[in-house]
Amino acid sequence: MKNRGAKPTFSTDSLTVEIVNVLEELGIEHETYTLHDYVDIDALEELVASGNANIEVRITIEGIQLEITQHGVQALNWPSNARNSSFQQSSHAE
Template identity: 45%
Template sequence: MHSSPSDRSDGSSGLIVEIIETLETCGVEDDSYQLYDYVDPNALEQLIASTDEHIAVQFTVEGILLEVSPDGVNVMVEDESQSGSA
């Protein structure tokens, strides 16, 4: 039988693992960056877990734009037509 606190801690560390795995899938090696240089993983976990509303946090690691929400971690693709126009 699992207790609530263990389940919660597994879920929170799972978010960090999911971020790292997503970056690895995009070709970013885990020894090429420190996640703390881009976002506070503990604060991000608390923010995502603390609300009943849908929330999404976007940040960039090594040029990869990520969006983290209660649904998981997604890689965002910039619209080149917007970034190329001046």
């Protein structure tokens, strides 16, 4: 059971770092895109920190769909040439 009052486990800076790290693990170098062209990080952090533990935000950056929750960032898909073969596709039902 999820704790509805849970606070996010990251700050805006660490949310940015976590997104960049997930993308880099998938072979998308941070020099090839500008994160703010895809998402307003401050607004995203505020939304995730709103106190509703059920919030899941999905964004697509450079073709990679990410799911952001209070618990972190998860890639839902990845390119076939991903550097880290330990990533496993999420089986979230939509």
